[in-house]
Amino acid sequence: MPESGTAVEDDLALVRRACSGDREAFYTLVSRYERGLFRSALAITRNQADAEEVVQETFLRAYEHLNQFRAEAKFQTWLTQIALNTARMKLRKAHAGLWESLDEPRATEDGFLPRDVAEWRENPEQRLGRVEIETILHHALQGLPPGYREVVALRDIQMLSTQETADVLGMSVANVKTRLLRARLQLRERLAGPLGKRA
Amino acid sequence: MDCHEFLAQMAELLDGDMAASAADAFDRHRQACAHCRTALATVEQMRRLYADERFFAMPEGASERLRQSLAAGLEEPLAPAALRPAAAVPSSAAAAPRRRGWLGFGADTGRLRALAWAAAAAVVVLAVGVARWQASASTTSGWLVDSHCYAAYKSHPGDHPSDCFIKCATSGKTVGIEDAQGRFHPFNARGRAQAIAAVEASHRKDHLWVTVKTAPASGPALDVVALTLGDPAAAR
Ligand SMILES: [Zn+2]
Numbered sequence: 001m002p003e004s005g006t007a008v009e010d011d012l013a014l015v016r017r018a019c020s021g022d023r024e025a026f027y028t029l030v031s032r033y034e035r036g037l038f039r040s041a042l043a044i045t046r047n048q049a050d051a052e053e054v055v056q057e058t059f060l061r062a063y064e065h066l067n068q069f070r071a072e073a074k075f076q077t078w079l080t081q082i083a084l085n086t087a088r089m090k091l092r093k094a095h096a097g098l099w100e101s102l103d104e105p106r107a108t109e110d111g112f113l114p115r116d117v118a119e120w121r122e123n124p125e126q127r128l129g130r131v132e133i134e135t136i137l138h139h140a141l142q143g144l145p146p147g148y149r150e151v152v153a154l155r156d157i158q159m160l161s162t163q164e165t166a167d168v169l170g171m172s173v174a175n176v177k178t179r180l181l182r183a184r185l186q187l188r189e190r191l192a193g194p195l196g197k198r199a
Numbered sequence: 200m201d202c203h204e205f206l207a208q209m210a211e212l213l214d215g216d217m218a219a220s221a222a223d224a225f226d227r228h229r230q231a232c233a234h235c236r237t238a239l240a241t242v243e244q245m246r247r248l249y250a251d252e253r254f255f256a257m258p259e260g261a262s263e264r265l266r267q268s269l270a271a272g273l274e275e276p277l278a279p280a281a282l283r284p285a286a287a288v289p290s291s292a293a294a295a296p297r298r299r300g301w302l303g304f305g306a307d308t309g310r311l312r313a314l315a316w317a318a319a320a321a322v323v324v325l326a327v328g329v330a331r332w333q334a335s336a337s338t339t340s341g342w343l344v345d346s347h348c349y350a351a352y353k354s355h356p357g358d359h360p361s362d363c364f365i366k367c368a369t370s371g372k373t374v375g376i377e378d379a380q381g382r383f384h385p386f387n388a389r390g391r392a393q394a395i396a397a398v399e400a401s402h403r404k405d406h407l408w409v410t411v412k413t414a415p416a417s418g419p420a421l422d423v424v425a426l427t428l429g430d431p432a433a434a435r
Contacts, residue, residue, distance in 0.1 A: 023273060027266070034265060039255040052261050059265070060272045088362060120241050124248070134254045145351040147360035147405070156249045162214050170404045179358050179405075181210040188242050 011075035036158045043153035044087040058083040077167045120195045140190040148183035200224040205235045343407035346373040357406045361398045390423025
């Protein structure tokens with residue numbers, strides 16, 4: 001909680017201070033973004049150890065290239081781009097040859113009209129444990145095509161705005177919205193089993 | 200408002216971008232259509248779950264481990280970038296002298312001129328070859344996809360991301376084109392190489408629309424002679 005009266009120092013000011021050798025300023029940026037980056041890195045890389053490494057490498061690379069950060073960009077967007085590239089490389093290395101079988105796509109044709117949509121029970125948190133729900137959420141996400149998983153990770157898990165998500169992925173806002181809708185509907189369908197009323 | 204329009208508006212609603220003018224029709228459809236009502240309710244519930252910071256949280260000790268690795272990393276000769284001389288960006292500094300040495304060594308002007316003549320001659324031969332071929336070639340357009348992702352992206356192939364395509368192509372999956380009828384046509388080896396090169400050279404992350412020139416009488420795999428990335432709107 002920021003104290004009332006004192007404005008939270010903005011990212012650009014912190015970046016400038018960090019560039020001139022102020023480590024504390026850099027650590028303030030680390031505290032600000034580590035959790036969000038970890039969440040999306042975990043959603044993309046699929047395991048905690050990899051996600052931790054992604055966050056570490058991201059901040060190290062960011063620090064190393066801080067002078068290349070352009071003031072026109074948002075720091076969080078720039079940082080997330082580094083994290084996304086790091087996560088993709090990790091995924092490529094660790095799962096070369098393996099990821100296809102994990103990702104076996106399901107044909108969900110005819111668009112994605114909601115037909116026979118199962119209702120969910122209210123508040124699964126009250127019925128299932130934290131770890132159990134997390135496993136269900138994680139597993140559902142892993143079944144999405146990589147392009148869909150990334151957009152959900154950035155928008156719905158790291159909670160970037162649609163514009164920021166578009167900037168990180170190098171796509172238009174309209175494309176992000178369309179892809180996000182398809183991804184969310186597919187994901188919803190995957191969760192209907194474990195979280196649905198018939199479960 | 201039908202179900203398709205409802206879903207499109209739902210996307211806007213979830214992003215807080217729904218136009219006030221659409222709200223009434225949206226609400227009427229929501230009340231009338233049980234499918235859409237459930238779809239909206241469950242997507243909202245799903246977003247709430249994924250947004251909940253108790254899930255996908257950093258494990259205990261991770262924050263400390265991060266600071267330890269940063270403390271070690273930031274102690275390295277990596278002085279803050281702004282304090283370094285402008286030219287000393289690490290990656291290019293390491294590569295540049297080697298490149299200069301390679302060019303400077305043994306490249307006398309006579310040989311360079313001979314090479315230039317050879318290249319010019321090759322262009323002429325190529326141009327004659329292309330002209331002869333064009334007389335009997337055919338052109339096809341469609342989405343660039345790979346067999347692995349074809350099913351997942353079938354109803355919306357423009358969403359297939361380029362890095363996913365490269366990953367599939369380099370791991371040996373069949374790559375090809377999805378035509379306007381939604382059929383998948385694999386490429387031959389030449390087409391595959393051209394597709395990879397075109398995607399790598401472009402900055403497109405998605406919307407991999409291609410126009411290919413194929414030799415007539417292709418076999419089961421399209422005999423791709425030339426391939427260009429383009430704009431689906433312009434091609435139609
Ligand atoms: Zn409906």
